[in-house]
Amino acid sequence: MKLLLLLAGLLPLLAPAQSRLDYQVHYSPQLAAEGLRVQVQARTTRPADSTYFHFANEVWGEKDLLRCLTGLTGAEPGYRFRVVPDSSRIVVYHPRGRDVRFSYRVKQDAAQYTKAQFSRPYVADTYFHVLGESLFAVPEALTKTAVEDPEMRATVRWVGFPPDFRLHNTFAAGATEQTFRGKLWTEFYRSLYVGGDYRLQQFSLQNRTVYLAQRGQWTEYTDARVLEAVRQALTAQRAFWQDAGPASYTVFLSPTVTTADTSWHGQSMKGSSLHQGFVLQSTNNPYNNWDLLRYILNHEMLHQWIGGQIGAAHEELNYWFTEGFTDYYAFKNRLRSGDLTMEQWVQSFNEDVLQRLYRNAERNQPNYLIKDNYWKSSSFGKLPYRRGAVFALWLDHQILRRSGYTRSLDDMMRELLHLCRQPGQKYTDELFLTLAQRYLREDISYEYQKYMLDGADLPLRPEDLVEGLTVDNSGKVPVLKLNGPAAPLRERYLNENPAARPMARQ
Ligand SMILES: [Zn+2]
DSSP states (O other): OOOOOOOOOOSOOOOOOOOEEEEEEEOOTTHHHHOEEEEEEEEEEEEEEEEEEEOOSOBTTBOOGGGGEEEEEESSTTOEEEEEGGGTEEEEEEEEEEEEEEEEEEOOSSSSOOTTOOSSOEEOSSEEEEEGGGTOOEEHHHHTSSSSSOEEEEEEEEESOOTTSEEEESSOBSOSEEEEEEEIIIIISSOEEEEESOEEEEEEETTEEEEEEEOSOOSSOOHHHHHHHHHHHHHHHHHHHTOOOOSEEEEEEEEEEEOSSSSSOOOOEEEEEETTEEEEEEEESTTOOHHHHHHHHHHHHHTTTBTTTBOBSSGGGGHHHHTHHHHHHHHHHHHHHTSSOHHHHHHHIIIIIIIHHHHOTTTTOOHHHHHHHTTTOHHHHHHHHHHHHHHHHHHHHHHHHHTTSSOOHHHHHHHHHHHHTSTTOOBOHHHHHHHHHHHHTSOOHHHIIIIIISOOOOOOOGGGSOTTEEEEOSSSSOEEEEOSOHHHHHHHHHTOOTTOOOOOOO
16 A cells, blocks of 8 residues: 655745754553653744644545644643644644744544554554654645655654663664654655564564564464565565665554454455555454465565655556556565465466456446545455556566567566656656567557556456466456466566576667
8 A cells, every 4th residue: 555645836846944853752651541742843944923733634544633633732831722634734823933842642532443444543551553644743834845755854752661662663673762864755754653562573684674563462473474474575575676675674563453253254454565664454363364464565565666666656546557566566576485386376366366356346447536436445446456467467478478588577667666766757657658668569558548547358368478377268257377387387477587688778
């Protein structure tokens, strides 16, 4: 899941005035009742008697988040506050000057959240789990600047937390004082802060530290098993992208609703990518599914690149790519890492992509309606994942076949990553189509328009697939099938031939 609303400025780009921001987050033994008390100190660019602060009222489909903010208090007499939820705004009236100092409390707005409430702040006596965007109010001078993702500086101090109340976040392990310098939306706000009864494990991959922070006693998932799955997936994915990753990276795993009985036959799990990591949250009951965890682990991890470094210019309109191709590579890289056999890959793609796509009531809806309905309807929400994954399969196999198995979509994805790392370069469908044309020596604008934008079913034909894989179209849903021994098919499909020559540029 990747969502970030970026403010498009019509004004010419201006260097944002650097605000100085200092936060103190205070512990209380009654965290559930009192919340995390956050003290803010901001220095504005010019003297004023009122300052607007941003505190998101909606994050990733969770609405009314300002209900979780209480206890607004000025640091001295003369402060008044007005909260404007529709504008995600706290108006702070203060004594005239440049220094604004006040505090607020972040707490749960219900004693117990439902299994569908993932992205609200969790604050209990024994732990907390709060997104950076739901913890730190920032002056609107930062959020309303014409710069898309402004640079900022902030310090965060953690005050009064007992030594056994573990503190961890996407930036640091166990730190009681942190200095942040970076981008507001994609780094400072795309973060997660946890504390309390979390268990922290770590390993090193090419001298970069990888953390696994989890809490709860899981049915099916032992700490060691999850850690090994993280290591397996991350090793394969970093090798695939030829990217050693950030100096520090964290995978968070937290239970939402835990039930020991069999009253609810299901598992509700969600993953969200973060700056330098990702977060998984799930119900915890006897129906926990190890395969589901590994799938989501692989999917969310891939967003470090697809949707992350390959940043989409048009969010939901590009989800067929950022979610669909992520899903496709979740399956392909699980095959690559040894997590799935070739037979299991075929079975998973049939069951989890093709069958679910063809069962989706909204399957032939046009792409622009996905933008409107993504957060409102789970059928629409799932559509770009499966529609895009089928397109990725089709394209990958076309490139493999037409290049005589010397190139694949893998090469195109790495080239796309390279291009999107250039300053100011975002992913656009136009860039994608230009690259695809180079790899295929054919323009696929027609197929893109018909199958991704208009929503027609993409016909998979046996002659579109690599040798050794075929498709049975005799039923309502296409069914992929092995058409020969698995080992040579796997080798052909993964195309890990280092001697393959680069394609001639046209
Ligand atoms: Zn995703």
